[in-house]
Amino acid sequence: MMNPTVDRADAKLSMAHIYVAFAAVLLGGIAGLLQTLVRSGSIQLPAGIGYYQLLTAHGVLLALIFTTYFIIGFFYAGMSRTLGKFYDQPYRMGWLGFVVMTLGTLLTTVMILLNEGTVLYTFYAPLKASPLFYIGLTFFIIGTWLAGGAMCNHYYISKKVSKEKLSPLFAFMAVMTMVLWFVATIGVAVSVIFQFIPWSLGWVDGINILLSRTLFWYFGHPLVYFWLLPAYVCWYVIIPEIIGGKIFSDALARLSFVLFLLFSIPVGFHHQLLESGISPFWKFLQVVLTFMVIVPSLMTAFSLFATFELAGRKKGATGLFGWFKKLPWKDARFFAPMVGMLIFVPAGAGGIINASNQMNQIVHNTLWVTGHFHLTVASSVALTFFGIAYWLIPHLTGRVLTGRMHSLANLQTILWAIGMFFMSGAMHTVGLLGAPRRTAYTTYQEHPDALGWIPYEVTMAAGGSILFIAILLLMFILTDLAFFALKGKEDFPIGTVADRAEKTPIILENWRLWLTVATVLILVAYTVPVVHMIEHAPPSSPGFKFW
Amino acid sequence: MKLVNSKTESQPVKIEKSEEDLKGTIISVFMVGGFIALSWAGVYLLFVARF
Amino acid sequence: MHFHKFEKIWLIVGSGTLIVFLLIIGINAFAMGHTPPSEDEILNPREVDTTPPFDEPGLKKVSENEYELVMVAQAFTFESVKDLKIPKGATVHFKVTSKDVVHGFQIPKTNVNMMITPGHVNSITHTFDETGQFLILCNEYCGVGHQAMGVPLEVIE
Numbered sequence: 001m002m003n004p005t006v007d008r009a010d011a012k013l014s015m016a017h018i019y020v021a022f023a024a025v026l027l028g029g030i031a032g033l034l035q036t037l038v039r040s041g042s043i044q045l046p047a048g049i050g051y052y053q054l055l056t057a058h059g060v061l062l063a064l065i066f067t068t069y070f071i072i073g074f075f076y077a078g079m080s081r082t083l084g085k086f087y088d089q090p091y092r093m094g095w096l097g098f099v100v101m102t103l104g105t106l107l108t109t110v111m112i113l114l115n116e117g118t119v120l121y122t123f124y125a126p127l128k129a130s131p132l133f134y135i136g137l138t139f140f141i142i143g144t145w146l147a148g149g150a151m152c153n154h155y156y157i158s159k160k161v162s163k164e165k166l167s168p169l170f171a172f173m174a175v176m177t178m179v180l181w182f183v184a185t186i187g188v189a190v191s192v193i194f195q196f197i198p199w200s201l202g203w204v205d206g207i208n209i210l211l212s213r214t215l216f217w218y219f220g221h222p223l224v225y226f227w228l229l230p231a232y233v234c235w236y237v238i239i240p241e242i243i244g245g246k247i248f249s250d251a252l253a254r255l256s257f258v259l260f261l262l263f264s265i266p267v268g269f270h271h272q273l274l275e276s277g278i279s280p281f282w283k284f285l286q287v288v289l290t291f292m293v294i295v296p297s298l299m300t301a302f303s304l305f306a307t308f309e310l311a312g313r314k315k316g317a318t319g320l321f322g323w324f325k326k327l328p329w330k331d332a333r334f335f336a337p338m339v340g341m342l343i344f345v346p347a348g349a350g351g352i353i354n355a356s357n358q359m360n361q362i363v364h365n366t367l368w369v370t371g372h373f374h375l376t377v378a379s380s381v382a383l384t385f386f387g388i389a390y391w392l393i394p395h396l397t398g399r400v401l402t403g404r405m406h407s408l409a410n411l412q413t414i415l416w417a418i419g420m421f422f423m424s425g426a427m428h429t430v431g432l433l434g435a436p437r438r439t440a441y442t443t444y445q446e447h448p449d450a451l452g453w454i455p456y457e458v459t460m461a462a463g464g465s466i467l468f469i470a471i472l473l474l475m476f477i478l479t480d481l482a483f484f485a486l487k488g489k490e491d492f493p494i495g496t497v498a499d500r501a502e503k504t505p506i507i508l509e510n511w512r513l514w515l516t517v518a519t520v521l522i523l524v525a526y527t528v529p530v531v532h533m534i535e536h537a538p539p540s541s542p543g544f545k546f547w
Numbered sequence: 548m549k550l551v552n553s554k555t556e557s558q559p560v561k562i563e564k565s566e567e568d569l570k571g572t573i574i575s576v577f578m579v580g581g582f583i584a585l586s587w588a589g590v591y592l593l594f595v596a597r598f
Numbered sequence: 599m600h601f602h603k604f605e606k607i608w609l610i611v612g613s614g615t616l617i618v619f620l621l622i623i624g625i626n627a628f629a630m631g632h633t634p635p636s637e638d639e640i641l642n643p644r645e646v647d648t649t650p651p652f653d654e655p656g657l658k659k660v661s662e663n664e665y666e667l668v669m670v671a672q673a674f675t676f677e678s679v680k681d682l683k684i685p686k687g688a689t690v691h692f693k694v695t696s697k698d699v700v701h702g703f704q705i706p707k708t709n710v711n712m713m714i715t716p717g718h719v720n721s722i723t724h725t726f727d728e729t730g731q732f733l734i735l736c737n738e739y740c741g742v743g744h745q746a747m748g749v750p751l752e753v754i755e
């Protein structure tokens with residue numbers, strides 16, 4: 001049952017997640033700024049803090065904490081809005097999830113601060129962190145499962161009660177994203193619980209490195225879709241309403257999410273293209289599957305442009321691109337996500353290059369990759385999330401997004417785009433020249449190649465400084481919206497489907513079918529190479545603490 | 548500053564037999580596609596040149 | 599399911615382009631021998647020092663203008679010979695393993711880039727057509743000294 005406003009209790013649950021998310025942005029942003037300054041040789045860290053400790057904190061805070069908390073908070077609010085107030089059981093499960101996730105987050109963060117977990121957010125074996133680092137991660141994952149469970153449970157009960165065959169588009173997409181998360185996190189959970197924890201506690205004296213990396217990347221690629229899909233929810237469901245248009249097609253939106261579930265998991269080898277022990281055949285097979293997951297993004301690009309064009313024409317736009325001018329550029333709820341969408345064009349192009357099998361040799365582990373995901377997750381996704389926060393926070397706290405805040409928020413977006421242009425642009429370029437990622441300031445004993453990278457690293461620092469100012473501005477805006485802005489009612493925009501769009505086939509909501517197909521694809525892509533990794537494994541590796 | 552409101556105009560949608568006019572859309576997506584193809588070709592050529 | 603005519607065109611041309619990309623890299627990889635480094639050989643990571651050929655890392659001449667360079671990656675260096683000098687036009691087969699954690703192996707300005715996982719050997723081949731200063735560096739975080747892990751390589755007349 002549609003609710004025009006999110007229920008008060010649900011709003012609290014949602015806001016709790018959003019607070020944690022943006023606290024992580026502030027801390028992570030400070031780390032990011034310091035990193036760019038260290039890398040360019042501009043500063044040295046005060047005694048005691050290491051570059052890699054900072055980098056671990058930055059990765060964990062931004063890639064894991066910010067994204068996951070925001071996504072869960074956003075979904076709770078949207079599900080409450082489109083399905084109605086959370087039923088008791090899922091509501092309690094939601095709070096339990098928050099507590100468990102937060103305990104895990106605190107434990108892992110403390111270990112990083114104590115320098116007991118300087119293994120970066122990918123924690124590749126056989127670098128060995130304190131067992132508490134991995135136990136914290138486990139709690140975090142279990143907390144997210146409870147959150148996903150709460151959403152699925154609420155969705156299930158609501159569907160029973162309403163007797164509708166088709167759920168609201170927002171709820172469908174949220175549940176699909178959480179299902180993707182369930183399937184993906186199984187890999188990393190198995191690895192952490194059965195490989196890392198026993199090994200770091202000293203119960204076993206070695207670890208199968210290749211297997212642990214494979215389980216990590218089985219999770220790691222769908223992880224990036226877990227970040228992206230909530231942004232797509234905003235682009236598909238919320239943006240059409242904000243621009244005064246309609247959702248282009250409900251059926252195509254659902255189809256693209258089904259395709260993401262199917263094809264975003266059996267593709268982890270595209271992160272392991274250059275390593276031993278996996279045959280070129282299986283690598284290439286997963287490259288082909290990776291290319292399949294580009295298709296739903298092609299569909300999305302079309303749907304979005306079509307939504308814009310139809311909305312513009314309805315408002316009287318003429319000519320080929322007249323609709324472009326009719327878009328509400330001054331509306332921060334539109335502007336931030338729109339800039340995110342535009343940035344997704346170079347971001348997507350870079351992704352296709354990264355995934356192109358042997359072409360990965362040009363870019364793998366260079367700063368190009370860091371430049372790439374600062375466009376994807378740190379711009380397309382982050383700007384969309386900021387754009388959501390601009391109306392969601394006042395909606396949940398009973399305030400309004402005023403005209404002055406619209407202008408400040410648009411300034412924030414512009415600063416972000418400029419800062420990222422310099423930082424990510426320099427990263428991409430110097431990456432092609434061979435500068436490695438995840439590396440503190442170095443000239444490799446005045447080697448001419450490395451000396452040639454320094455101007456780019458200085459450009460990165462300039463961009464990073466602009467980004468940091470943008471983060472401070474963001475904090476100002478969000479604090480105002482949460483605690484000080486004018487009291488009132490801010491809309492939670494949810495789009496409606498175009499009248500001419502065809503009926504959505506029920507098969508798109510056949511969970512059993514899609515989960516079965518997804519499982520089959522995973523088994524096809526992984527069984528043979530994983531069996532080989534286990535049967536043809538070298539003697540296991542002891543752990544090392546090299547920091 | 549006047550903000551664009553989502554609910555201002557709601558003109559009746561004309562029901563036509565033909566499909567909507569999406570010329571701007573198709574040109575836009577092909578510009579995106581062209582950008583992707585050019586970037587990809589650039590890095591592929593770099594790869595070939597570096598052997 | 600119904601697709602707008604233009605969307606059909608877009609999806610067909612778009613998917614077609616992706617298939618062309620796949621064909622190009624597929625042929626380049628499998629027919630022209632440029633598959634990414636994927637060595638299947640394993641060894642005991644705790645006994646690297648006594649396992650040939652890693653018990654004697656270094657540059658070995660295989661034939662006229664063809665060399666094998668055996669290296670052992672360890673925190674925070676690549677063990678081989680002191681001054682790496684290679685004649686112009688030589689083809690070098692790099693053969694590398696790790697004694698401790700995961701390392702990277704990359705030579706900027708070339709396509710040499712691979713992961714070195716302990717317990718596994720990885721290998722890659724490159725022909726140095728130009729003289730000049732090159733740099734072998736580790737591009738996977740391996741500990742506090744990671745940024746120092748690089749050795750020069752010179753290609754001479």
Ligand code: HEM
Nearest residue numbers: 029032033035036059062063120378437438439464467468
């Ligand atoms: C003030 C804004 C930011 C700055 C200045 C910044 C800067 C940096 C720098 C310099 C690096 C490391 C380069 C290296 O490999 O040595 C990095 C890594 C990274 N950043 Fe950011 N960043 C910012 C915002 C973000 C945001 C918003 C996200 C995600 C939502 C993000 C995600 C990451 C991730 C996942 C890594 C990789 C960590 C790793 O390699 O282990 N960053 N960032």
Ligand SMILES: [Cu+2]
Nearest residue numbers: 220221270271
């Ligand atoms: Cu991926």
Ligand SMILES: [Cu+2]
Nearest residue numbers: 736738740744
């Ligand atoms: Cu290293």
